[in-house]
Amino acid sequence: MYENPTISDEQFGHRFVYFNYSFKYMTRLVVKPECTTSTEGIPVRHIVTLEQYAIGHDGSVIGTAEAPQFLFFVSKVSSSYLRLLNISTPSLVMTFAMVYLLSFKLRDILMTKPFELTFRELGDPSRLMRLCTSISIAREAKLYDLEHDLYGKLIYILRSSEALIRYTQYEMKNIV
Numbered sequence: 001m002y003e004n005p006t007i008s009d010e011q012f013g014h015r016f017v018y019f020n021y022s023f024k025y026m027t028r029l030v031v032k033p034e035c036t037t038s039t040e041g042i043p044v045r046h047i048v049t050l051e052q053y054a055i056g057h058d059g060s061v062i063g064t065a066e067a068p069q070f071l072f073f074v075s076k077v078s079s080s081y082l083r084l085l086n087i088s089t090p091s092l093v094m095t096f097a098m099v100y101l102l103s104f105k106l107r108d109i110l111m112t113k114p115f116e117l118t119f120r121e122l123g124d125p126s127r128l129m130r131l132c133t134s135i136s137i138a139r140e141a142k143l144y145d146l147e148h149d150l151y152g153k154l155i156y157i158l159r160s161s162e163a164l165i166r167y168t169q170y171e172m173k174n175i176v
Contacts, residue, residue: 122164124168
């Protein structure tokens with residue numbers, strides 16, 4: 001009975017029609033000029049309302065305009081400043097990526113020189129090697145408190161240039 005519903009050309013021309021086994025629904029988008037709908041006496045701002053009507057097999061509307069209504073809120077995707085600069089969203093993402101990568105490269109160039117200088121000008125690294133060996137022996141012996149203390153000492157020495165220079169100075173022996 002509802003498999004071949006009839007619908008007038010005027011209704012079909014400017015509305016979307018959905019067919020179901022038992023009912024056919026007509027959906028239309030309504031743009032209201034005042035952009036508000038009164039809900040329980042309170043005006044609600046919106047841009048587009050979607051109204052849905054059930055249509056009988058002969059093309060007549062079943063139900064009223066009180067069918068389900070959905071409110072769509074439309075907001076700007078990008079700011080007006082970007083529109084003034086004529087920048088699209090993909091190019092903006094690419095710009096951010098380039099700035100991000102260039103900042104890492106610039107940081108790499110500027111920050112590695114002091115560390116390279118510190119490690120190239122080490123005096124006697126044998127004390128640092130003994131400290132690292134002591135850390136690994138403490139770990140093997142499961143002396144975790146001692147390992148923690150020695151590791152803290154190593155981090156302190158490597159972070160402080162002054163402590164690193166003092167710790168790696170050559171010990172003067174009697175040369176006579």
